[in-house]
Structures are given as structure tokens and as C-alpha cells.
Amino acid sequence: MAYLPRTVDHELDELLPTLAAISLDGPKGVGKTATAGRRASTVLAMDDAGQRQLIQADPDRLERESSPVLVDEWQRLPEVWDMVRRSVDRGAAPGSYLLTGSASPGEGATTHSGAGRIVQVRMRPLTFAERRVEAPTVSLGALLEGAQPDIGGSTTVGLADYTDEILASGLPGVRHLAGRARRAQLDGYLARIVDRDFPEQGHPVRRPRALRAWLTAYAAATSTTAKYSVILDASTAGDGDKPAKTTVIGYRDVLTQLWILDPVPGWVPSRNPFTRLQQSPKHHLADPALAARLLGATEGSLLDGSELGPSIPRDGTLLGALFESLVALSLRVAAQSAEATVHHLRTANGVHEVDFIVERADHRVLAIEVKLAASVEDRDVVHLTWLADQLGSDVVDRVVVTTGSEAYRRRDGIAVVPLALLGV
Structure with missing residues (x-):
């Protein structure tokens, strides 16, 4: 299917050059991966068990990949949120990370709020x-x-x-x-x-x-x-x-x-x-x-x-x-x-x-x-x-x-x- 430009595209284009990390949140199927993927140089899919294991084994890998790095469905590996947050604390450049999530982390997951490091942007289904x-x-x-x-x-x-x-x-x-x-x-x-x-x-x-x-x-x-x-x-x-x-x-x-x-x-x-x-x-x-x-x-x-x-x-x-x-x-x-x-x-x-x-x-x-x-x-x-x-x-x-x-x-x-x- 051809990509339909979204209102949130303009928000991302305005924010990404100045912010180190952005989380694009919304329900499954609204197009988060397609929208974020158009801006990413590297895509890491956390709903893929193999890629989850790679990040768990080598957290610093996030900083070695070509940016912007898209961490897709990050809630499947909640600790990746803190990995990104710490990278931002260490001085990650603007436009380093995009995260997409179809859910807040489940019960038992403990993550930092990301306040001041990861800016959250809501994505909803197509408007009229x-x-x-x-x-x-x-x-x-x-x-x-x-x-x-x-x-x-x-x-x-x-x-x-x-x-x-x-x-x-x-x-x-x-x-x-x-x-x-x-x-x-x-x-x-x-x-x-x-x-x-x-x-x-x-x-x-x-x-x-x-x-x-x-x-x-x-x-x-x-x-x-x-x-x-x-x-x-x-x-x-x-x-x-x-x-x-x-x-x-x-x-x-x-x-x-x-x-x-x-x-x-x-x-x-x-x-x-x-x-x-x-x-x-x-x-x-x-x-x-x-x-x-x-x-x-x-x-x-x-x-x-x-x-x-x-x-x-x-x-x-x-x-x-x-x-x-x-x-x-x-x-x-x-x-x-x-x-x-x-x-x-x-x-x-x-x-x-x-x-x-x-x-x-x-x-x-x-x-x-x-x-x-x-x-x-x-x-x-x-x-x-x-x-x-x-x-x-x-x-x-x-x-x-x-x-x-x-x-x-x-x-x-x-x-x-x-x-x-x-x-x-």
C-alpha cells in the first residue's frame, strides 16, 4: 500500500532534528512502524526474539548502530527504554533514537519515566x-x-x-x-x-x-x-x-x-x-x-x-x-x-x-x-x-x-x- 502522509509526520520532522529520543505511542495497526521507519537508518524489532536477545546480550549495540535507530515495539523488552535513556544522559546526538510502542509496559516492568530524555508523541488512527x-x-x-x-x-x-x-x-x-x-x-x-x-x-x-x-x-x-x-x-x-x-x-x-x-x-x-x-x-x-x-x-x-x-x-x-x-x-x-x-x-x-x-x-x-x-x-x-x-x-x-x-x-x-x- 502507498504511504499516506500523516499529521504526525510534521511533528516528527520538527522534533527529530533537535531531540535525542522520541517515543511514538499508539494502538497496534495505526502505522507507527511505517511512519517512524521512513526516518530510521537502523530498525531493531523487539517483537523478534533474536533481536531482543542481541540487545540483551550487548546493550551498547544501540550506540554503535547508524542513527536514527528505530526500536520497534520497545515494550516487548522494557529495559531498552532505560538503555536509551542512559544513552541520552551520556550525550546522544539529536535524532539518535525513535521508539514505537503499542502498549505501556506490562505488570511487573520497571522503567524510568524518561522525563527530560525521551519525548512521547501520540499517534492515532487516520483522521477524516x-x-x-x-x-x-x-x-x-x-x-x-x-x-x-x-x-x-x-x-x-x-x-x-x-x-x-x-x-x-x-x-x-x-x-x-x-x-x-x-x-x-x-x-x-x-x-x-x-x-x-x-x-x-x-x-x-x-x-x-x-x-x-x-x-x-x-x-x-x-x-x-x-x-x-x-x-x-x-x-x-x-x-x-x-x-x-x-x-x-x-x-x-x-x-x-x-x-x-x-x-x-x-x-x-x-x-x-x-x-x-x-x-x-x-x-x-x-x-x-x-x-x-x-x-x-x-x-x-x-x-x-x-x-x-x-x-x-x-x-x-x-x-x-x-x-x-x-x-x-x-x-x-x-x-x-x-x-x-x-x-x-x-x-x-x-x-x-x-x-x-x-x-x-x-x-x-x-x-x-x-x-x-x-x-x-x-x-x-x-x-x-x-x-x-x-x-x-x-x-x-x-x-x-x-x-x-x-x-x-x-x-x-x-x-x-x-x-x-x-x-x-
Whole structure:
């Protein structure tokens, strides 16, 4: 397959010439090895037993190889992290090391944080813009600058296309497939998590069906702030033999280590008039296609509004939740490129909520709502207006992301942007 340039390429190109060691982290299959390998002179694969043994026998080998040295799947030999850290302490030159990891080290592994030596960069599945479905006309970075840029552009991408992209996946090795082959590949990806990745993290699964049921319930909770107790109850409906709370916490922790869970945290602002904000995260899997596959969703079931899988209370349809998850993926990659972070806002009483708060380093914010519709009415921007009234100039811009055909600014200054036209 031809290499699809990624947003993170620009980050690496900016960082690698000045930093001695960079770790590229993310779930399996997002393309970390391909992206890092394009910059490496030497590749050491730690999922290869022979290469692991070579490094264990001769740790100084890392410093003799031609740089940049890519240590792929470093978590399979956790001590290599400290080898790289010590090399940096000894004065390794900029651009010496790239590490890729599909998991944080498993239970029992002891490694230094690497703070100040190894800079960690997150890599996620392909965003909508990275999939080259449409040429974006609106820059998230420009919106964050706060100059209220002109908004324009049109697209023929519609609801059925977004539905196709949700199901197609942002995993490069999956999305070129179609039909049964794609479903089989996604099933295999999910089965590997249970059968291989959990044991490799030091957590053999005694009840695979219980883990799969919990993961399916989590998928049903996509784009909600459902409590973990609600997710557990939904995963064991009609089953009197529930997993222990400690077991479920173990599920959550390992899936987080594997970068499979990718929740959007509640916003904790540094300065504002709010007294009570809900801190519960909004639930998202790394790729909306994984959630769709766990729930058995198809194009037809999503478009006709069918509710699938365990019952989790939410506003709107399953397609709306998965579309918001696709937006979340796209925003997080673009925000990372702009050195910003993504959160959600919900008041403790639930009266006000904003789907996404993109926060700059100076704590000023871009407020974003998501609407699974082609048009935007006044009632759709009530929370954006409320937030601007509360925070004043700390809100640099306001946006509604839609499935429509036109990007424009409303008379109240709020930008309306189809997801297909939103880029970095």
C-alpha cells in the first residue's frame, strides 16, 4: 500500500532534528512502524526474539548502530527504554533514537519515566482529513489563533459517506479492505486484544466472554459519560455472575495501556466563573470502527437508527455517537499538531454541555459542538452562546461540526463546518 502522509509526520520532522529520543505511542495497526521507519537508518524489532536477545546480550549495540535507530515495539523488552535513556544522559546526538510502542509496559516492568530524555508523541488512527476523502478548507489551527478567519468551502460528502468511513476504520491495514474481509480483519484485531495482548501485559483472561461483553458495553457507551458501574451492569444484563470490581478495573487499565480506550477528559479550567463541572470522561475507543464492529453495526442499521448492543442511556442515535467519535479522533490529532488539548464540558447538573473544548497553552479555548445534520438552527448553538457569555474573550471561536455541504459563518459569528472540510 502507498504511504499516506500523516499529521504526525510534521511533528516528527520538527522534533527529530533537535531531540535525542522520541517515543511514538499508539494502538497496534495505526502505522507507527511505517511512519517512524521512513526516518530510521537502523530498525531493531523487539517483537523478534533474536533481536531482543542481541540487545540483551550487548546493550551498547544501540550506540554503535547508524542513527536514527528505530526500536520497534520497545515494550516487548522494557529495559531498552532505560538503555536509551542512559544513552541520552551520556550525550546522544539529536535524532539518535525513535521508539514505537503499542502498549505501556506490562505488570511487573520497571522503567524510568524518561522525563527530560525521551519525548512521547501520540499517534492515532487516520483522521477524516488524512483519509483524503475531501480537501479541507478550514484549519483548526487557524481557528485556534482567535482571529475569526473567513470560513468557506463546499463538499459533496454526505451522511452515507460518513457512515461508510466510520465502518471503514482509520487503521491503514484495514480500510483498504471491504465487506467480509474488513469485518474479519476487525474481528481478528479484537480477538487478539483478548487472546494475546492481555496475557502479554501480564493479565491472562480467565473469562474471555466477560471481557468481550464489557468491551461491547463500553462501545455502546461511545460519546457518553456513563458511569463505569452502568457499563458493567449493561455488560452483564441477565447474568448473575458479574465480574468483580477489581476485575473490571483491570480490564480498563490494560485496555488503556494498549491505547484501545481513548476517553476525552472533562475540562478542568484554570480560570472561570464555574463552580461545578462534571469530571467524568466521555467514552471513546481508539477507532469508531472498533465500536461499530463490537456492536454489529452495518451501514443499513446505522442509517435507519437501529439501536444495537447493550442498553446505555444517551442522547441521539448510535450513528450520532459514532460520528461524534470520528470528530473526536480528527480533533485530537489536529489539536496535538497545534499544541492544544481536547476536553468536553458538562455542568454537574447537566443543564449545559459542550461536546469539545480545545484548549490552547494559554488556557483560551475553541468551543465545538457536533451535529449529525446538514443544517444548524439557533437551538443548536445555545450552549456555545452560553459559554461565550460566561468566558468572554477566553473563547477564541465557536464551531458546529456537521454533515452538511457548506462551510460558513452564521450572523452570530459561529462557524458551521462539515467534518469533511475540517483540517489541521
